Amino acid sequence: MSIPSTTTSVLLNTGAEMPLLGLGTYKLVGYADVYRAVDAALAAGYRSFDSAAVYRNEADVGRALKELLPKHGSCREDIFITSKLGPKDQGERSMEGALQSLSQLDLGYIDLYLIHWPGTQGMDVTDPRNPGNRAQSWATLEELHAQGKLKAIGVSNYTPAHMKELMQSCKTPPAVLQVEFHPQLCQTELRNVCQEYGVCFQSYSSLGKGELITHPDVMEVAKHCGRTPAQVLLRWAVQQGIPVLPKSSNPDRIKDNAKIFDFTLSDADMDRLSGLDCGHKYCWDASQVI
Template sequence: MSTTPSVLLNTGVEMPIIGLGTYKLVGPEDVYQAVDAALVAGYRSIDSAAVYRNEADLGRALKELLPKHGLGREDVFITSKLGPKDQGERAIEGALQSLSQLDLGYIDLYLIHWPGTQGMDVTDQRNPGNRAQSWSTLEELHAQGKLRAIGVSNYTPAHMKELMQSCRIPPAVLQVEFHPQLCQTELRNVCQEYGVCFQSYSSLGKGELVINPVVMEVAKNCGRTPAQVLLRWAVQQGIPVLPKSSNPDRIKDNARIFDFTLSDADMDKLLALDCGHKYCWDASQVV
């Protein structure tokens, strides 16, 4: 049985504070192996997306693996995301496709993956209208119980404020890049103000931060891996993380972040690395 800590979303539902990221996890065998290892290690949250092209493989793997591990659908928290190509009037088609591919009855959390629209310039004035239309679609599917919670990913403070002024249902989660070099203070404050859960992806800085000298020094001093230190740094601030790996041993190691605590001095050392550096998508130019 998993004893993974969780965070309470504004929908009243608990979301595990650690989930398995599945970006670049492609093909039924790799998906099955990673999900199997994750469930054994105590993960009860799995993050996918339409653009990852693995929703169908994930759904099939869970149908086999949940009974194998004595679990039911209600024991896992599944996240997926609307692809940028489906932003706007195609949002209903995109969301229903995700539901169909996963074939799990409902999706626990469904996010708008990106504030822009694929094929449109970031400065295209149709972007705000498309975002609003997508959100309205997600609200409808949430009301029908098909999407248990809805949220956004890669939104800036301006995108968040725009959404909060027009939405009927506030987002439950904002999923965004976050690590010691990108502390996202303004965005975290916006989320706190609106009661939105701030969730981290790319906690390891695409693997670059595990070889950062400061991170390596902290890890050495507390007898942990640099990856565990980076993940612990986030969850110790109450921020959910989504480490991704296809390696069963690494998946297991990444989950071992609840049996140690970083000192205040170590937390501050990592915080001092903040320089606003982004390893992933930058949505700041999307109008």
């Protein structure tokens, strides 16, 4: 699937549009750093911001947005906020955890709220309580979604088996699955599952934790396009209709990462990058979580 280079959002199964480009805020710690990154992102045209309870920056992200939106001529309704339930709050503490995220961000509602991890912090990945905890967390998210506090709900780091389990039991289907995705990890099975169920597949770690920007094939495609390796990797994803969440604290890099909607990769370049798929994961692996 290839989308026009000018397309900048994707339609969720809730009817809402989610920007294809968002700022990942993992490792953005401290108000000064968060403020600087959010300011640079808004100036560069970002309208989506991704946080999580485990990032410990929800309060700073919310405060920065409230201070900066007027400066950039925007309001709350113009932006899309994602956050995630921490693994320590999976199950019985899910309501407390979700309400804490809402309180910390203090933006009235959260556009997309995800279960961050299919397991439970402090439990073995093979603990038989994991499926029940996931189900309880999902019921909590469904309740808050019905109340309008969470406009869309979804999951992160779920495997095909976790997705199928959820789809068989949920009342409200997930709007998004957010997982690691880049040319070395094309996630074909997961993408097919998402397509089958009408779930938006969203990418994190599009640059392979920075490792892929020095990959010879990526560098050659970038040279051929007259673009940076990071722009090429991000474009490879969004050209397939897959939203991306590049993270950076560097204002210049944040600006550069936004320049992915004014060019298109050729079919040959797309195929060359996709040909790097080897199932390599740089991040969390949930395949052992039952």
